[in-house]
Amino acid sequence: MNPSPYAASYPVPFTSAHIRANIVKILLAVGAIVSVILLVSETLSLVVSPLREDEDIGANPLGLALTLITFLVAVLSVLVYVTTVIFFCVWLYRAHGNLTAFGTPRNGCEYSSGMAVGSFFIPFANLVVPYRAVREVWQKSIPLSESLLSAPGTPTSFPIWWTFWLLSSFAGNLSFRLSFNEKVDESTATIISIVASALSIIAALMAYLVVNEIDQRQEETTQKLGLGRFSRPPVPADLAMANPSMPQ
Numbered sequence: 001m002n003p004s005p006y007a008a009s010y011p012v013p014f015t016s017a018h019i020r021a022n023i024v025k026i027l028l029a030v031g032a033i034v035s036v037i038l039l040v041s042e043t044l045s046l047v048v049s050p051l052r053e054d055e056d057i058g059a060n061p062l063g064l065a066l067t068l069i070t071f072l073v074a075v076l077s078v079l080v081y082v083t084t085v086i087f088f089c090v091w092l093y094r095a096h097g098n099l100t101a102f103g104t105p106r107n108g109c110e111y112s113s114g115m116a117v118g119s120f121f122i123p124f125a126n127l128v129v130p131y132r133a134v135r136e137v138w139q140k141s142i143p144l145s146e147s148l149l150s151a152p153g154t155p156t157s158f159p160i161w162w163t164f165w166l167l168s169s170f171a172g173n174l175s176f177r178l179s180f181n182e183k184v185d186e187s188t189a190t191i192i193s194i195v196a197s198a199l200s201i202i203a204a205l206m207a208y209l210v211v212n213e214i215d216q217r218q219e220e221t222t223q224k225l226g227l228g229r230f231s232r233p234p235v236p237a238d239l240a241m242a243n244p245s246m247p248q
Contacts, residue, residue: 014101014227020091021215025208027084032204034077039197041070042190088211089117095214096137102221103144110136131162134210141217143224155213161206168199 049063096113100106111119116133119125135154175196178189 014098014222015094016219016222017091017094017098018215018219020087020094021211024084024087024091024211027080027087028204028208028211031077031080031084032201032208034073034080035197035201035204038070038073038077039194039201041066041073042194042197045070045190046187085120088207089120091211092134092137093117095141095218096133098218099137099140101227102141102218102225104140109140127166131158134158134214138214138217141214142221155209157206157209157213161203161210164199164203164206168196168203171196171199 044066048066049060093113093116096109096111096116099109111129111133116130116137119129119133122129135158138154138158171192175189175193178184178192181189
């Protein structure tokens with residue numbers, strides 16, 4: 001039995017990614033604030049001597065307080081980061097999946113929704129593919145008729161975001177490795193950690209702009225095409241004529 005051409009061409013139901021985008025933006029903002037606090041506490045640790053293992057608590061109360069604050073903020077930073085990654089992937093998968101509702105054929109994207117998300121976790125590929133996939137979401141989040149006229153450019157926030165994302169990841173990995181290396185001076189490891197925190201703040205702020213840019217673009221396209229929050233686009237005319245029984 002030959003598959004219906006309608007089944008191959010008909011896009012998946014449209015589901016707005018707006019709420020998911022808002023959650024991601026909130027998490028990115030919270031992550032940036034936590035990183036600022038962590039950066040301040042780490043900077044203070046270069047001035048205030050932290051509590052040593054052989055030191056009495058009463059002899060250095062300020063060092064104890066700073067050590068506890070830095071530890072708690074670091075734990076909170078990890079929790080917020082993991083949560084942000086999860087919700088970012090959920091949002092990206094949905095936003096990429098909506099491209100077919102905007103008129104892009106299923107085979108019209110360089111990457112699938114699954115690859116757009118999974119590429120973040122593939123070694124070496126995660127240096128380039130995620131950025132290209134996110135950029136593709138931006139470029140194709142417009143009606144197909146508009147995208148055929150000219151290839152939309154990419155906002156400057158996109159390459160800036162990706163550059164600082166890579167730099168913060170490299171600095172974070174280096175800081176993590178140095179923290180377990182007893183041969184490295186503690187102040188050196190702290191300075192690298194401070195740099196990583198500063199880079200992550202910029203990366204989070206730029207990621208906020210990227211998510212917001214794509215979300216606004218998709219919301220505008222949704223209104224142009226008359227798509228509801230959980231609706232389908234109109235059936236193509238040629239398919240409707242060939243299959244009168246199709247739902248309109």
